Every structure is written in C-alpha cells, then in structure tokens.
Amino acid sequence: MTILLADLLRDLREDHRNMAIMLDLLSQQIDHIRDGERPDYELIHDIMRYMTVYSDAVHHPKEDVLYSAMRAEKPELAEGLERVGPEHRDIGESGEALRNDVEAVASGAAVTRERLVEDATHYVHTLRKHMAWEEEDLFRRANDLIRDEKDMFIDISNFDQLDPVFGPEREHSFENLLRNIKSLSAS
Ligand SMILES: [Fe+2]
Ligand SMILES: [Fe+2]
Structure with a gap:
C-alpha cells in the first residue's frame, strides 16, 4: 500500500497523541508505586503490549520510511x-x-519496586524526549518536503497494520486499556 506523504505525516502525528496518552497512564502507575501503592500490573502490561505491537512494529518503521525519503529527496x-x-x-x-519486568511480577518472580520504577521512568523519559524531537524538528522538516513534493507517495506495505486500540477495529484484548483511557480523559 502506498500513502500520500502528507497523510503519512498526519497519521504519525496522531500516533504521537495516542502514545502520549499511554505514557500519561504509565506515569500515573509509576506514581502509585512511588507512593507505596500497588500498581495495576495488568494495565502496565497492556500499555507495553500496545507499545510493542503497534508503536515499535508499525509507528517507528513508518517513520524510518519517511526519514529515508527525506534523506533521498532532500x-x-x-x-x-x-x-x-x-x-x-x-x-x-x-x-x-x-x-519483562511486569511479566516477571505476574509469574511470581521477585522484581523490586525500584527496578520497575527505574525501568518505567527511563522508558517514559526516553520516548517523550524522542517524540518531542520529532514534533519540534523532524516533522517540521518533513513538512518542508511535503510543501515541495505535494504528490509524493510512500510505500508502507510492510507496516500498514491498523492501530489495535485507537483504530477503526479495536482488538478485544485491549478492552481494559480502553476503559482506562476513557477514565483518564474524563478526569
Ligand atoms: Fe520516532
Ligand atoms: Fe514517533
């Protein structure tokens, strides 16, 4: 499947809005752990499952295709x-x-709270920083390419899976995550 460059950039920006929601949910859970409360391990696992099956497997590869086009064209x-x-x-x-930390907890293995907090904090920080760089710099450059190459199409055949949470066909296994997203936006 090929997609108009402008549409690809629009989709990537929408992904970022959705990923930011995931990171907000994850941050809330980190705060619970820091406060000595029991976090919702199932929710953390669902968030990370989404980040693996969609963000890592679809969003980032699509960006790589976009950035390759920028390199080649400009x-x-x-x-x-x-x-x-x-x-x-x-x-x-x-x-x-x-x-892995969360799966280890679920299987009864001893994972310290410190380790979980450290890994989760590192993840949130690294991804937020990366997305900010893209939003404030890389996506703006991509806009320059779009301005000059309005009719340019990009082949994303290998990565055109639908978003299993925010897309038109929601995956049943993410119901719990969706409920949490709704309560986050209602608060
Ligand atoms: Fe990226
Ligand atoms: Fe991104």
Whole structure:
C-alpha cells in the first residue's frame, strides 16, 4: 500500500497523541508505586503490549520510511537523522525490559519496586524526549518536503497494520486499556 506523504505525516502525528496518552497512564502507575501503592500490573502490561505491537512494529518503521525519503529527496533536511535508528532501537529495548519486568511480577518472580520504577521512568523519559524531537524538528522538516513534493507517495506495505486500540477495529484484548483511557480523559 502506498500513502500520500502528507497523510503519512498526519497519521504519525496522531500516533504521537495516542502514545502520549499511554505514557500519561504509565506515569500515573509509576506514581502509585512511588507512593507505596500497588500498581495495576495488568494495565502496565497492556500499555507495553500496545507499545510493542503497534508503536515499535508499525509507528517507528513508518517513520524510518519517511526519514529515508527525506534523506533521498532532500539531503539538506537529513542532518541528525542517523540518530533516529539507534533511538528507535533503544526505545524498543527499554520497552522490552519493562514488559519483562511486569511479566516477571505476574509469574511470581521477585522484581523490586525500584527496578520497575527505574525501568518505567527511563522508558517514559526516553520516548517523550524522542517524540518531542520529532514534533519540534523532524516533522517540521518533513513538512518542508511535503510543501515541495505535494504528490509524493510512500510505500508502507510492510507496516500498514491498523492501530489495535485507537483504530477503526479495536482488538478485544485491549478492552481494559480502553476503559482506562476513557477514565483518564474524563478526569
Ligand atoms: Fe520516532
Ligand atoms: Fe514517533
């Protein structure tokens, strides 16, 4: 499937809004742990499952395609883009570490609160910083490319899966996560 560059950028921005909601939910859970309360482990696991199956597997690869196009079409827009790949990898690995922590807790293994807080805090911080860089810098450069190449299409055939939480076909296994998103937006 190919997509108009402008539509791809619109979708990526929408993903960021949704990922920011996930990070807000995750931050709330970190606060609970810090306050000595029991967090909602199922919710943390659902958040990290979403981040793995959608953000890491679909959102980041789509961005990589966009950034490759920027490099190819406008080398003057490419400064610093070589940092994106390692950052996407780091985010994926941090997310996996956190998901492993939560799965270990669920299976009864001893994972210290400190470790969970540390891994979750690192994940939230790293991803927020990365998204801010993209919003404030990289996506603006992508806009410059769109201005000059209005009719440019990009092939995202390998990564055109729908968002299982915010997309048109919600996945049943994310019901609990959706309820939490609704109560977050109502508060
Ligand atoms: Fe990214
Ligand atoms: Fe992104």
